[in-house]
Amino acid sequence: MSIPEASLTPAQARAEHARLGAEIATHDIAYHQNDAPTISDADYDALRRRFDALEKAFPELAALPSPARGVGSAPAQKFAKIRHAVPMLSLGNVFDATEVEDFVERVRRFLGLGPETPVAFTAEPKIDGLSCSIRYENGVLIRAATRGDGFEGEDVTANVKTIGEIPHRLHGAAPAVLEVRGEVYMTHKDFAALNARQAAAGEKTFANPRNAAAGSLRQLDSAMTAQRPLHFFAYAWGEIVGPMPATTQHGMVTAFKGFGLPTNARMVLCHSAAEMVAFFNRLGEDRAGLGYDIDGVVYKADNLDFQERLGFVSRAPRWAVAHKFPAEQATTVLRDIEIQVGRTGSLTPVAKLEPVTVGGVVVSNATLHNEDEIARKDIRIGDTVVVQRAGDVIPQIVRVIMEKRPADARPYEFSQVCPACGSAAIREIDEKTGEADVVRRCTGGLICPAQAVERLKHFCSRNAMDIEGLGDKQIEFFYEKGLIKTPADIFTLEPRDKASLAKIENYEGFGKLSVKNLFAAIEARRSVELNRFIFALGIRRIGETNARRLARHFGDFNALRTAARAAGDPASDARAEINNISGVGNVLAEAVADFFCEEHNERELDRLLAEVTPTPMEAVASDSPVTGKIVVFTGALERMTREEAKAQAERLGAKVSGSVSKKTDILVAGPGAGSKLTRAQEAGVRVMSEDEWLAMIGA
DNA sequence: ACCCCTCGAGTTCT
């Protein structure tokens, strides 16, 4: 029997921590590398739990390196990215009983089942936390990642390991590889206690349990996470290598429980839409007493064969859906309407609200989208309005409470001029339909300071030039001081600062070190991938994807520039060339030509190219198994988006075509493939699944 | 000619 952690002296704790760490590490090697465990799973978990308990009681221990955490788990500056072997998808939403019936009916119809055949669905609370994927290999916890964008998340292994109820080693005979997915959350009680502690320590408090859980899991220092009471429910899975533990959804979750993972006891099996809705209503009544936040119910087709047959529509499974509780609403007073100017000159009205709590977050701004929206809802300054958070995130104004309208409230008149530069603001007229654009735009262009700042922000942003240290605040500051007016100015900042008497390091908020870091970050971006460079220019309608298309087609910046300038003539070959790039049509070709034919853009480009060198995009392989092959993708792809698949294939030197012909070499067919598959079979074209394709290209 | 999907652009708060 070991001494309770609380009665150990720090020195004793430290000694035991070191001893346990070494012991756990040898067991990890015996089990993992030699596949020859020397102790039972239960004993192993006991060691782990003792180790964690020590770190919890003596947080300073968690900061020490330990072999039990594997090598090199010293606190990282940032989280490493982890690509999910199987993407973590989102769920479609339904909001009422009719839509639940539609969902059940859709599943039934897709499977070709008659009304007499019963289909079972699981129903479970939808926990309001963060989804997380935990990978076990040979039963040992190897890695844990946040959901991220669904395809790539952040490595939070060290932090997840501090969550007591997540086993470091699974019990029983788990598959060789098991990626368990579930929700990390915080209970109401723990949340209140944490906030009280934070407040007492003068630290910032969290708005709601979800944010507290997210903030805790994303601590760079896992010793901090260890002090936060996080919990976990397992409800799904990603990659599994080895025999499936069950053939049904509820069977899988039961198996998870057998492996020692926490699961939600409220999951039930339903056999009709009526039963599902009844569960939803019952849970709604119990909601406040659960002790943790939920935002609805998730229904899943229980039979895993059915799940496989149902497949996916774009990024959501057809076999599951989230039944959300109605969005929480609140009433507040609209104090003012402010006009924001976007990078493209778009004028967006934003409601300034009397701060109000909606769904656990204090809201003081809400977008009003455009002037038609204001007119449609007849929103006036001084009105009392109903606010809700759409899709649980973005606040929106639902309606005006007319009874509370002040007698002197006048209809809102949308400004006809730009609030930043005073230029005329117009709604462009579509030449074909004669209809006015929904957005009103400032015509100031270069002279508009608001647009200039927004363009600079875009230029520096993460997916564009990615200049660290030049955030929104810094850009606004440098613009105001007249130090940076256009993108090229960024790269002459350092020499100008050296020559100037008013050094940046003397301004408030800057120091010698931060200025040095900033200059280093700028230097690092003097060479940048061509696609990023094109995107950074902020050409209208040219976002990330289209920038990549242009970069891939032209290969280097001068080729694009020459062609785009020649494309100023709509009848030119150059215009046709751009137009013929797959995914680029008339409108985009014209936008590109317009940008490059503008004289001030030309001048700015010359200045910029004197400072920055666009480098070729990632090379196209010339010796891959698919080099020179013509490939067609059809049906739903499950591991990546079609565009990603295309980009990847092109990187490997394959040509991606949209339709099957005699020249086609390979058809990659996903679920739901139709006419192309038929045509390929007729033409004798080689057909393969997405998995076979990935195996072939070695991905 | 129409329909579906993807992309761009704008937005909130921690």
Next chain:
DNA sequence: CTCGAGGGGT
């Protein structure tokens, strides 16, 4: 996340 519009397939 949501809207509208552009592009491509049917």
